[in-house]
Amino acid sequence: MTRLRRYASELLLVVLIVLAAIASSAMSPYFLDPANLLNAAQFFVIFALMAFGLFPIVVQGEIDISLASTLAIGSVLFATLAVSGVPLVAAVALVLLGTALLGVVNGVLVGYGGLPSLAVTLGTLGAYRGLAYLLAGDAGVVGIPEEYLLFGATKVGPVPVSLLLVLAVAAMFTVLMGATSFGRYSYAIGSSPSAARMAAVPVNRVRVLAYALGGAMAGLAGIVWVSQYQSARGDNADGAILFVLTAVVLGGISIKGGSGRALGVLLATILLGTIQTGMKLANVPGTSQTLVVGALLIGAVGLPRVVSMLRQRFGAPLPSRAQGGGQA
Amino acid sequence: MSGTTAKAPLIHRLRERAGFSGGAAALRVRFIGVIVFQLLLVLVFTALAPRFFTWDNAQSILFTAAILAIAAAGQTLVVLTGNLDLSVGSIMGLSAYVVFNIASGSPDLQPFVILIAVVVGVVLGATNGFLVAVLKIPSIVATLGTLSIYRGIVSFYANATEVTSGELPRWMRTLAETSWLGLSSYVWIALVTIVVVGTMLRMLPWGRQIYAYGSNPKAAHFFGLNSTRIVIGAYVGAGVIAALVGLLLGARVGNINSLLASGIEMSVLAAVVIGGVSIWGGAGSVYGAAIGAIVLATINNGLVILQVQEFYRLLLQGLAIVAAVAVDAVVQRRIQSATKRRRTMGADA
Numbered sequence: 001m002t003r004l005r006r007y008a009s010e011l012l013l014v015v016l017i018v019l020a021a022i023a024s025s026a027m028s029p030y031f032l033d034p035a036n037l038l039n040a041a042q043f044f045v046i047f048a049l050m051a052f053g054l055f056p057i058v059v060q061g062e063i064d065i066s067l068a069s070t071l072a073i074g075s076v077l078f079a080t081l082a083v084s085g086v087p088l089v090a091a092v093a094l095v096l097l098g099t100a101l102l103g104v105v106n107g108v109l110v111g112y113g114g115l116p117s118l119a120v121t122l123g124t125l126g127a128y129r130g131l132a133y134l135l136a137g138d139a140g141v142v143g144i145p146e147e148y149l150l151f152g153a154t155k156v157g158p159v160p161v162s163l164l165l166v167l168a169v170a171a172m173f174t175v176l177m178g179a180t181s182f183g184r185y186s187y188a189i190g191s192s193p194s195a196a197r198m199a200a201v202p203v204n205r206v207r208v209l210a211y212a213l214g215g216a217m218a219g220l221a222g223i224v225w226v227s228q229y230q231s232a233r234g235d236n237a238d239g240a241i242l243f244v245l246t247a248v249v250l251g252g253i254s255i256k257g258g259s260g261r262a263l264g265v266l267l268a269t270i271l272l273g274t275i276q277t278g279m280k281l282a283n284v285p286g287t288s289q290t291l292v293v294g295a296l297l298i299g300a301v302g303l304p305r306v307v308s309m310l311r312q313r314f315g316a317p318l319p320s321r322a323q324g325g326g327q328a
Numbered sequence: 329m330s331g332t333t334a335k336a337p338l339i340h341r342l343r344e345r346a347g348f349s350g351g352a353a354a355l356r357v358r359f360i361g362v363i364v365f366q367l368l369l370v371l372v373f374t375a376l377a378p379r380f381f382t383w384d385n386a387q388s389i390l391f392t393a394a395i396l397a398i399a400a401a402g403q404t405l406v407v408l409t410g411n412l413d414l415s416v417g418s419i420m421g422l423s424a425y426v427v428f429n430i431a432s433g434s435p436d437l438q439p440f441v442i443l444i445a446v447v448v449g450v451v452l453g454a455t456n457g458f459l460v461a462v463l464k465i466p467s468i469v470a471t472l473g474t475l476s477i478y479r480g481i482v483s484f485y486a487n488a489t490e491v492t493s494g495e496l497p498r499w500m501r502t503l504a505e506t507s508w509l510g511l512s513s514y515v516w517i518a519l520v521t522i523v524v525v526g527t528m529l530r531m532l533p534w535g536r537q538i539y540a541y542g543s544n545p546k547a548a549h550f551f552g553l554n555s556t557r558i559v560i561g562a563y564v565g566a567g568v569i570a571a572l573v574g575l576l577l578g579a580r581v582g583n584i585n586s587l588l589a590s591g592i593e594m595s596v597l598a599a600v601v602i603g604g605v606s607i608w609g610g611a612g613s614v615y616g617a618a619i620g621a622i623v624l625a626t627i628n629n630g631l632v633i634l635q636v637q638e639f640y641r642l643l644l645q646g647l648a649i650v651a652a653v654a655v656d657a658v659v660q661r662r663i664q665s666a667t668k669r670r671r672t673m674g675a676d677a
Contacts, residue, residue, distance in 0.1 A: 130638075297473040
């Protein structure tokens with residue numbers, strides 16, 4: 001029973017996914033077709049990778065809104081390297097390294113500089129976007145050789161490789177945040193930075209590491225982008241951060257830091273993906289879809305608060321749970 | 329508690345007495361810093377392109393800055409409370425589209441467009457304020473959500489149609505093209521708005537409470553200030569200003585679609601941050617934000633004249649934000665250490 005309660009938010013997400021799937025298949029008979037599901041899922045791989053990158057940063061109580069710009073740089077860099085014939089492995093390594101460095105810049109400014117992460121990444125959001133345009137030129141990069149598009153149409157059996165990549169990344173982040181010192185430090189910093197500092201947690205170093213990891217994940221998402229779209233431009237993924245942040249918050253990661261699990265991020269991305277695919281099949285226009293995403297974001301954060309306010313005002317407090325035992 | 333109780337050095341105490349040290353001085357230096365940066369920009373651009381330093385060009389810079397400066401004045405109210413309003417662009421777009429669409433449908437309502445816009449601004453701003461102050465949703469999450477909700481409402485309402493310039497109220501179109509004393513009417517409207525908001529922040533209890541709450545929410549609470557009302561008030565003010573500036577932008581653009589002003593929140597925030605309004609809340613002014621808007625407009629204009637491409641603008645703007653925040657962090661530290669010093673000096677006496 002306690003185990004059930006511990007995973008309450010994940011269970012809720014599963015229920016919502018099932019409901020969304022039922023609604024979507026009621027709207028369109030094609031929804032539940034396995035080929036359609038796998039195809040539709042591929043579209044959200046990029047968002048999922050970015051969401052996992054943002055996850056440890058938010059757990060630490062910070063934010064990075066420059067990730068979409070980092071993705072753009074990563075995709076342009078990868079496409080350029082591919083066109084100029086750099087071996088695949090070296091190209092991937094260089095892109096991950098480069099985007100991790102962009103993350104390190106954010107991390108150093110936030111960690112060692114003590115600057116507010118929102119303002120810093122607002123600045124680098126613009127600066128990195130400018131850099132991406134600079135690298136890509138006006139026309140962007142096209143004509144990427146076939147062997148570099150490994151996360152595009154490649155499949156293992158019926159399953160696209162990119163989906164396996166997401167599962168592998170999800171597993172990696174589950175271990176990273178659940179079973180390593182980096183993970184434990186992240187939760188400690190998110191709960192209380194000063195307490196973590198007193199407990200001899202290397203706060204600044206862990207922050208920089210989280211931002212570097214976030215940058216590298218955005219770079220990985222950029223590589224997948226190139227595979228899927230077979231081109232790279234400076235304006236890639238502009239505005240994607242709304243979807244990514246929604247996925248993270250919806251996944252039960254407290255925006256104030258200190259709590260949340262990788263499983264939640266994965267489930268939230270699946271939920272958002274199901275809803276968007278359903279709306280697409282029902283011919284809901286794109287901007288109206290963002291209305292639903294925004295409402296979900298606010299609902300996910302606001303509803304628990306409304307419930308607890310109502311309970312405080314009207315209901316008798318439940319004996320054991322009411323006093324702060326609820327959240328993990 | 330241990331190291332700071334030692335007596336402050338004599339030189340510090342003297343400078344404190346003379347008003348050269350402490351938080352107020354740091355803030356003054358910060359404000360002057362923006363002006364100096366603006367002058368440097370003008371110098372550099374003039375040196376690179378003589379065409380930059382002409383009255384015509386100054387007019388065009390101020391015209392561009394006007395809309396940004398008004399929007400930044402609204403954003404300042406919210407940032408002063410230590411929060412953010414990312415939905416400003418969506419409020420502008422929603423207000424412009426819905427108000428002008430209603431007005432074009434029934435000409436009787438045309439004289440009342442401003443009133444309708446104020447109502448729209450109050451509703452949207454109060455929604456933001458409710459989410460942040462009552463439901464305690466972090467402002468970045470709440471307004472990121474309303475950014476897409478408000479934009480979604482416009483696109484739902486607009487249904488992929490436009491309000492064309494012919495449907496706008498005649499006097500709004502005329503206003504957009506008028507100039508008084510050689511400057512566009514928008515520049516004068518911006519000037520009046522900034523002075524009015526600045527004076528309200530300085531003179532009215534409402535304004536003082538925003539500063540008090542922003543610089544120390546806990547202390548404001550202990551003092552008996554109603555924090556919920558202050559934050560909602562700031563968001564309502566920001567919403568009304570955004571709704572009105574949406575009308576101005578719409579009248580200038582002419583043909584309004586559901587995407588009007590999308591993405592402007594980044595420029596508005598940049599203006600506010602560069603203008604020295606502290607992202608931690610409680611410090612800065614609408615005048616600073618207005619100068620921040622002029623700085624951004626100058627950068628844009630100068631780079632266009634130099635025929636430099638778009639990406640340098642993004643790069644420069646981004647670096648300016650990071651630099652401004654870094655300076656703010658130093659100022660913040662100065663204020664804190666000055667307050668601490670004064671407190672220990674008071675304890676000594």
